[in-house]
Amino acid sequence: MLKHIHITSLDFYKIWNAVTKLYLSNPIRHAYLLFDLIYYSDKSDIHILLKNNEICGYLLVWKGAVTRGVHIWGDAESLIKYLPANTPMIIQIYSEKLLNPILNHLKPLDANINVITHFDMQVDEQSFRPYNPERAVQITDNYLKHFIELKKVQGRVLDEKTAKDIILNWKYYGFFVNDKLVSIACAYIRLNEAWAIGDVYTHSEFRGKGYAKIVTSAITQKAIMTGARAYLHVRKDNAPAISVYKTLGYRVFDERPWIFYNIKQ
Numbered sequence: 001m002l003k004h005i006h007i008t009s010l011d012f013y014k015i016w017n018a019v020t021k022l023y024l025s026n027p028i029r030h031a032y033l034l035f036d037l038i039y040y041s042d043k044s045d046i047h048i049l050l051k052n053n054e055i056c057g058y059l060l061v062w063k064g065a066v067t068r069g070v071h072i073w074g075d076a077e078s079l080i081k082y083l084p085a086n087t088p089m090i091i092q093i094y095s096e097k098l099l100n101p102i103l104n105h106l107k108p109l110d111a112n113i114n115v116i117t118h119f120d121m122q123v124d125e126q127s128f129r130p131y132n133p134e135r136a137v138q139i140t141d142n143y144l145k146h147f148i149e150l151k152k153v154q155g156r157v158l159d160e161k162t163a164k165d166i167i168l169n170w171k172y173y174g175f176f177v178n179d180k181l182v183s184i185a186c187a188y189i190r191l192n193e194a195w196a197i198g199d200v201y202t203h204s205e206f207r208g209k210g211y212a213k214i215v216t217s218a219i220t221q222k223a224i225m226t227g228a229r230a231y232l233h234v235r236k237d238n239a240p241a242i243s244v245y246k247t248l249g250y251r252v253f254d255e256r257p258w259i260f261y262n263i264k265q
Contacts, residue, residue: 015048015055022055027193028122028231028253029094032071033060035189040064047079059083072098080105091259092118092233099257112262119242120254122231125224127249131210136218139172139184146181147172154201170199173218175211183211185219187230195223197232200241213244220248 023034036044043064049057057074059082068084073094080102083089093099099115106113139147141164148163158166166172171190175183182203189196197219202212223230234241236255 015050018048018050018053018055024193027191028120028229029073031189031191031194031196031231032062032069033058033073035191036060036062045082045084047082049074049076049079072102077101085109085111085261086263088263089259089261091261093257093259096257099259102259106259106261110264112260112264114260115257116260117236118233118256118258119236119252120231120233120256121242121245121250121252122229123220123224123245123248123250124229125227127251128220128224128230129247129249130221131213131217131248133173133214133218133221136173136175136215138218139167139174139181141167143174143181146176147174147184150174150181150184150201150203153203171219171222172199173215173222175215177206177211182206183215185212185215187219187223190223190226191228192226193228195219195226195228195230197223197230200232212241213248216244217248 019034019037023030037046040062043062045061045063047059048055055074057076057079059076059079060071061084062069067088067090070083070089070091071094072079072091077098083105085106091102093102103113137143144160144163144167147167148158148160151158151163170186170188172184172186174181183201183206185200186198187195188198197216200212200216220230232245232250234245
């Protein structure tokens with residue numbers, strides 16, 4: 001018998017065993033689910049389908065930003081109706097069979113919809129090939145102004161409080177040229193078994209010099225040292241980034257469609 005549970009209507013400890021069992025079966029695949037339940041339950045909307053007390057599908061919506069981060073996994077077609085279609089979304093789809101039902105649900109709405117294929121890549125202790133990680137610096141409050149300046153160049157204006165919160169919650173490494181922060185990478189999910197690497201960015205005037213490789217190597221090494229596997233997402237058409245990650249030992253383990261959904265103004 002299929003049972004639908006909305007996480008806010010239930011003491012989630014009643015299904016904690018099911019969540020941890022699913023996570024441990026594939027930590028990288030289900031890291032978002034476990035991490036958001038532990039750290040961001042107040043900013044998450046989660047629908048779970050149970051069959052014989054095991055999770056067979058879920059819809060996870062992270063509400064911590066203007067653009068909702070959505071993950072839909074398993075036999076979850078019945079959960080599509082819970083997509084927050086009144087706000088911009090980035091939808092990660094973990095089963096190709098869900099793509100057309102989701103598109104059919106969204107297309108009647110007045111929105112711009114783009115489907116972009118992404119690779120999932122991972123690296124572990126055996127395959128990791130570090131590249132000058134010692135040249136990177138961990139970003140702390142001491143580098144707050146440098147961080148704010150580079151994020152502004154990236155296209156995101158941060159006040160000091162927000163910047164401090166980001167640095168506190170996401171572990172960043174950076175590369176400096178003449179006291180100027182020019183490249184960053186971070187781990188935005190850190191669990192015992194898996195770290196999610198992201199926000200790899202280099203100032204346009206300093207690209208092609210290996211700086212992104214250095215900072216990605218630094219944060220990856222940090223993950224490897226804890227005993228976790230590091231993983232990341234990259235657009236399939238981003239050949240330069242894929243090349244960098246492969247030289248560090250990352251390998252593609254999945255290819256999935258992402259839906260970028262924006263309401264028309």
